[in-house]
Amino acid sequence: MSQSLKHTQKRILVVDDAATVRMYHRSILEGAGFVVDEAINGIEALEKALTQPFDLYLVDVNMPKLDGYGFLRELRRQGIPQAPAVMISTEAQRQDRIRAYEAGANLYLIKPIKPQDLLTHCYLLLNLPA
Template identity: 35%
Template structure:
């Protein structure tokens, strides 16, 4: 475990599970804050953003999907959210990601997996980084999912947006096809080629209205962004 530890906010109404998670995280040197309902969890996350939020879906006061949506709208930086829930249907996971979750862990879970996912989220989202990301003339607001290029709005569906965000966060590095699939779909990747149609939509929105393409194919390697400014 790397030092210093993470500060993790657990929003979970089950007292026994909160205690279990606290012991697990604190044993590895992480600091833990708690909320037993959605409204309190949202207020804590906005007042003092944690490194990672572990968020249950079935919460009193304000359920988990709404907490995540409001966090994305109101926070001044990106707070990585790991949704923790007994709902394991693909449709539930899709709703979670559409609400702004970064990862999804189904109960019951192994403690080692939860620890690994929290650490991976903190690394992936560069804890404490401002909510606005820039690559040349491209600007991405992680809070609202608003994208502009040279000041012009770029309208994107969810999956092309997630692909663009992954490429922007990795810039100037090239991401392989398998890295893109993992970042967007995790372990739930479709069986057929999931990238082709979504990359086409991304190119049409990001590059077609402009004289210079930003999304580049690195043959034999993968894809990268090439800033135009």
């Protein structure tokens, strides 16, 4: 089975209120063979995660209705299979990283992210060959 066919089994949810960021991440991830869904805020993301859990979550911090920290805290409280989550933000302060990890993030990245860096982190968190 080819590497990209293996990736098609993996579902990633991109959670960001900015359409341009969602499209950017989607194009990179789908280009690598992942199945991608999107949510515009933490509430929509939680509804999707509870319907059908994902293999990886890419989560923005600043969003309306329910921010990334709140989404991850709620997600981690649910009795569903848990998957890694990457918090992606323009916030670069130490306390932002700490809040993300306390909320349940596995990794914290600063925007903008280079395509190869995004894929490398996804492969590592999904335990896939790069």
